[in-house]
Amino acid sequence: MQRQQTKRVLATVLFTDIVGSTMVAEELGDQRWRELLSRHHQIARRELKNFGGRELDTAGDGLFASFDQPASAVRCAAAMVRAMQTLGIDIRAGVHVGECEQIGNKLGGIAVHTGSRVMSLGNAAEVLVSGTTHDLVAGSRISSTDRGMHELKGIEGEHRIWQVTSVDEAEVPTPLSTTEAIERRSLLTSPALMQKRWPRLALIGAALGVIGLLVYFIVLPEDNGISSIPPDSVGVIDPDAASIKSVFPVGSGPGAVVATGDKAWVARRDAGVVVVLDRTSGTVDTIAVGGSPTAMSLDQGRVWILSAASGELVSISADDDEVIGKTVE
16 A cells, blocks of 8 residues: 655644533534534535635534635634624634645644644634734734733643734624523524425514514414414414414514515524524524614515614625625615
């Protein structure tokens, strides 16, 4: 058997993992934890594609990737921190640039271990970079604060560590509060737990109004047998049978709703997110749109979300739920 040749290459390595993963796994149970990991990997791979990264390993709840440019790795890390919060989880990330050993498609050596150790120093929603990385991204519109000198386990000497605070003038998000994290994770539903095929449906949202109760409904005959839908929930009903098939919590503060034949989008005023219900895949997900979304419209393949307080208008693709753009009216 021919041995693969080892060569030395300069690379930027990125490591991430989920903070408090054991606690989250216990909270969700095996099936929903697997679903969360699946979505975690989907988000990670999407951001790697966006920033030109190469996935090297996604064992467990962590990620190991490489980049040609250190600024791309830092931008990717910050984007991952923000995107993962839509799942109700915080990650931590570490970035280092150094000479690595390359064997086939794999990277190894001290530089790889250094990147992993840098990440291990981080707390929730933190992106940490080595001193080498910090120096190389100077002038790239990446701001950071000095975290001092640290010993890295198994690596000789002390190393200066920096915490990234903003990228392209957008601040790295702060950690989720415990309440918000649990609330967002409560929306996670495994497709295996839902019906594979839904009958002809109407979506009914219920939220707080006069004292906050705001109800979305369709007019049905009296004595139709439909029981009330709990606050802060969306009900899936069969209008022919006039019965509720399923009820899904969407979190506090739901407001405007728009829907197509396959999806519904529910704005949550207090959380700055839009909850997406997809009947094809049987999933409930969230998209961070910021602000306080108060009105929505569906037009030409886009969902338009208006935050009345700030005048910000956000558009997302109705097909893949990616944020397309933001403007201030």
